[in-house]
Amino acid sequence: MNDNECCLWVRRDLVCEIARNGRVSRGWKPTRDDGRSKDSWPWIRAKVETSSGISPRNLSPRNKIRHEEERNGPISIIINDALDLDLHGLSITIPSDQRESMVVTANSWWQKNEEPPEDLTTLNHLHEPAVILCLKERYKNDFIYTYTGKVLLAMNPFKALGGLYGPDIIQEFLPKDSDKQSPNKKSPHVYATAQDSYSSMMFYHQEGKIASIEKNQSILVSGESGAGKTVTTKIILGYLTAISTWQQKRPGSPRRINKVDSPSIESQVVQSNPILESFGNARTLRNDNSSRFGKFIDISFDTLGRLYSASIETYLLEKVRLIDQSEGERNYHVFYELLQGLTLRERREFYLDGMKPQDFLMTSVSGTFNRRDGVDDESTYKDMVAALQTIGVCDQQRKALFSVCCALLHLSNLRFFEISSGGSELDQTNSSLDPALKLLGVPFETLNKALCYSTIAAGGETLLKNLSLIQARKALEAFMKAAYAALFQYVVKRINLSISVEGLERNKHAHEKEYSSIGVLDIFGFESFDINSFEQLCINFCNEALQQQFNSFVFKEEQREYKQEGIEFSLIEFPDNQ
Numbered sequence: 001m002n003d004n005e006c007c008l009w010v011r012r013d014l015v016c017e018i019a020r021n022g023r024v025s026r027g028w029k030p031t032r033d034d035g036r037s038k039d040s041w042p043w044i045r046a047k048v049e050t051s052s053g054i055s056p057r058n059l060s061p062r063n064k065i066r067h068e069e070e071r072n073g074p075i076s077i078i079i080n081d082a083l084d085l086d087l088h089g090l091s092i093t094i095p096s097d098q099r100e101s102m103v104v105t106a107n108s109w110w111q112k113n114e115e116p117p118e119d120l121t122t123l124n125h126l127h128e129p130a131v132i133l134c135l136k137e138r139y140k141n142d143f144i145y146t147y148t149g150k151v152l153l154a155m156n157p158f159k160a161l162g163g164l165y166g167p168d169i170i171q172e173f174l175p176k177d178s179d180k181q182s183p184n185k186k187s188p189h190v191y192a193t194a195q196d197s198y199s200s201m202m203f204y205h206q207e208g209k210i211a212s213i214e215k216n217q218s219i220l221v222s223g224e225s226g227a228g229k230t231v232t233t234k235i236i237l238g239y240l241t242a243i244s245t246w247q248q249k250r251p252g253s254p255r256r257i258n259k260v261d262s263p264s265i266e267s268q269v270v271q272s273n274p275i276l277e278s279f280g281n282a283r284t285l286r287n288d289n290s291s292r293f294g295k296f297i298d299i300s301f302d303t304l305g306r307l308y309s310a311s312i313e314t315y316l317l318e319k320v321r322l323i324d325q326s327e328g329e330r331n332y333h334v335f336y337e338l339l340q341g342l343t344l345r346e347r348r349e350f351y352l353d354g355m356k357p358q359d360f361l362m363t364s365v366s367g368t369f370n371r372r373d374g375v376d377d378e379s380t381y382k383d384m385v386a387a388l389q390t391i392g393v394c395d396q397q398r399k400a401l402f403s404v405c406c407a408l409l410h411l412s413n414l415r416f417f418e419i420s421s422g423g424s425e426l427d428q429t430n431s432s433l434d435p436a437l438k439l440l441g442v443p444f445e446t447l448n449k450a451l452c453y454s455t456i457a458a459g460g461e462t463l464l465k466n467l468s469l470i471q472a473r474k475a476l477e478a479f480m481k482a483a484y485a486a487l488f489q490y491v492v493k494r495i496n497l498s499i500s501v502e503g504l505e506r507n508k509h510a511h512e513k514e515y516s517s518i519g520v521l522d523i524f525g526f527e528s529f530d531i532n533s534f535e536q537l538c539i540n541f542c543n544e545a546l547q548q549q550f551n552s553f554v555f556k557e558e559q560r561e562y563k564q565e566g567i568e569f570s571l572i573e574f575p576d577n578q
Contacts, residue, residue, distance in 0.1 A: 006048040007106035008077060009129040010094065014102045015044055015079065018092045030102070043129040045081040045106065049091065075099060104129065118188050119147040145188035151550065152193045156228035165191075165235060170242050175199065190232055193219065194239040201516050202305050218519040222546045225527045226287035233297075233522040234273050240299055240518065241266035244307035263390050265499060269299070269310050271390040272495045274383040278337055279491050280314070282321060283330040286527065288373040292318035292332070293488075294523040294539070300501075300515045308515060309501035314492050316542075318535045319481040322408070325366040326529065332484075333380060334405055335363050341381025342402075349399075350406040351435035362412035362480075391498035404487050407439035408480055416452070416472045423466030424452050451475045 013030050079090045094103060104127045109116055116134040117123065123130050138146055139155050144164075146153045163169070173191040186192045197217040204215030219236060221229045244266055263271075277289065284290040293314050300309040321331060330336065338350075339357055347353050357363035371377070388398050413432035416424045426433065426448045437444060449464075452472045456463045467475060526543040527536060 007080070007110070008046050008048060009043045009104045009106055009127075010046050010077065010079075011102040012042055012044040012084070012087070014094070014098060015046075015087055015090070015092060018094070019087065019090060024095055024098060043132075044079060044084055044087060045110075046077040047080045049076045049078050075103065106130070107134075109134075118143075119149070120153075121147070121149045143188075145190065147188045150196075152188060152190065154190060154223075154228060154232055156226065165238075167242070170239060173239070174243060174246055190235050191239050194236045195243070197518050198240065198243055198305070201301065201518055204516070215516045216519070217517075218521065220546065220549070221520065221522045222543060223526075224286075225284060225290055229522055230277070230281070230289060230291050233295075233520055234270075236520055237269060237273070237297065237299075241269055241307060244301070244305070247305045265307055265310070268391050268499050269307065271387040272312065272499065274380070274387040275391070275491060275495060276312075276314075278334040278380065278384040279332060279488055280317065282318075282325075282332050283368065283371055284527065285326065285328050285529075288371045288375070289333075291522065292321055292535075294521075294542070297520045297522070298517055299520070300517045302515060310499040311496050312492055312499075314488070316535050316538055317485055317488055318533060319485055320533045320535065322362060322480050322484050323477045325368070326531075327366050328368055329366050330368050330371075331363050333377070334384070335360075335409060336369070336377045337381035337384060338402060338405055339363075340377040341385075346402075350402065350439065351410065352406060360409045360412055362409060391495055393494060397494075401487070401491070403439050404483065407436050408484060410436035410439065411476065411480055414476060416469050418469055419466070421466065422468055424469045424472040426452065451479065 011030055014024070017024055017028055074096050075094045077092060077094060079087045079092075081088055105125045107123050107125050107130050108114075109123075110133065116137045118138075120126065120131055120134060123134065135146055135153065135155060138144075139157075142157065142161055144155045144157050144161070146155075170191060173186065173189065173195045175195070197219055201215055201217045221233050221236070223229050245264075276295070277291075280291060280293045281289050282292050284292075294316050296313045296315075298311050298313070299307060302308045321329075325331060336357055339352065339355065342350065342352065344353075347355075357369045363369070385398070388401075393401075410432040413430065414436065415427040415430050417427050419425050426444070428444065433444070437447060440447070452467050452475070453464045454467060454471075454475075456465055523539065523542055523546065526540050528540070529536070532540075
């Protein structure tokens with residue numbers, strides 16, 4: 001491309017407005033799609049026509065014309081975008097008042113037909129079309145990872161990519177005595193991020209004078225629903241457990257003693273994933289395996305870099321999903337897995353013989369029963385059972401877990417009838433009542449009293465008040481949500497029992513010289529529905545806080561450092577949600 005040619009990005013809706021009317025109408029405002037689909041690309045490529053007298057030398061790093069007389073004048077361009085045949089070759093003039101936000105400068109890699117950079121911070125001009133085009137071109141060639149400084153951007157390929165993960169690829173990122181380069185100098189990859197965190201931990205851990213708070217590392221996994229956070233977290237855990245195993249096998253490394261016939265701590269950490277996914281994940285409108293809870297996984301390593309202990313902390317379980325799901329969504333995976341995977345004998349034990357998800361209110365309210373991603377519920381049921389066995393859950397404990405889940409299925413079918421004075425009672429003719437009572441291990445009178453009556457303490461006396469039909473139904477829903485939340489916490493506690501070392505998690509300060517840790521925060525994604533639950537509101541707020549962390553790390557801290565060092569730079573404008 002000729003050096004005297006100046007390439008630009010121009011808002012497509014502005015170009016369409018000028019092409020239709022020959023000018024910009026009074027009151028015109030930009031839109032995202034100009035009548036096309038909401039996912040359409042809002043920018044179009046163009047060249048400044050030579051008659052305009054504008055050259056690349058007259059453009060500043062902030063994408064604005066330097067000279068005042070040129071900034072105030074209109075600019076003549078010719079659309080040069082073969083991907084948009086409707087407008088390609090069109091010549092228009094952009095009014096001066098639209099140039100500030102509607103016209104930005106293209107980067108040299110695109111102008112020279114070079115490969116897009118692996119790190120967005122190397123772009124000369126950082127703006128929306130530059131970032132999206134770079135990511136788009138890399139994604140088109142199956143490069144789903146891109147750096148922006150130390151931050152790794154990952155785009156969900158929605159397909160299996162061969163040669164991207166696995167033991168052979170892990171070997172490429174493991175530290176070598178002859179390889180002293182920083183992991184961030186390698187190609188962008190989630191393995192590189194995990195290794196960077198691990199290397200930093202080991203460096204500080206081996207420096208006796210470094211404060212303990214500096215050696216502990218954290219990896220933050222965030223993004224909108226369906227972006228691939230759950231899978232990314234599993235990949236990170238897989239790498240950290242792999243490097244721990246690698247450290248254990250290194251020549252001269254003291255052997256770590258495991259209990260006889262006991263799975264390694266690494267395998268137990270990895271096997272916690274299928275269990276948490278069954279009990280805490282569900283199909284949503286945007287994602288067939290969406291985590292409906294947040295989790296923080298704290299992994300402790302000894303002085304040799306071997307995984308020693310781990311713990312999982314969960315929060316914001318979406319309990320309302322037990323009661324209601326939008327059309328196109330499902331309840332938690334575990335209910336469908338049980339109905340698909342239990343043996344005939346087990347189905348009879350849990351009073352599910354001949355029953356399907358369509359037969360229970362809590363799994364049929366949305367009218368959605370399958371997953372779109374091709375994953376079979378029976379297959380994931382087997383994975384869950386195998387994982388429970390790996391972490392040491394015996395058959396009796398597993399049966400108790402499944403009994404509570406099946407009891408909830410039957411509870412969702414319970415009905416009430418109205419009695420005199422506006423009160424209510426459980427309908428004893430309901431076919432799900434007897435299975436629910438037997439699975440819970442309580443008599444009818446106890447359950448009926450708990451759901452249809454409230455206790456009032458006044459004046460030293462305790463009175464029972466009969467609840468209305470609506471109140472009784474709400475009491476049942478509250479009971480189901482509380483029961484499942486308790487069950488989920490028990491599952492997490494049971495996982496922690498298998499992967500944590502007794503005493504270490506409670507008294508880390510006393511062991512800070514012996515152990516260091518990497519924390520992985522996996523917060524489930526931002527979504528905005530027509531009707532949002534309280535849990536979703538909390539999650540969206542948390543994601544906004546994480547975005548502020550990103551803004552601070554990428555923009556504010558960098559610009560503050562530039563000022564301190566006296567480096568001349570142009571202030572980068574960005575949407576600040578603070």
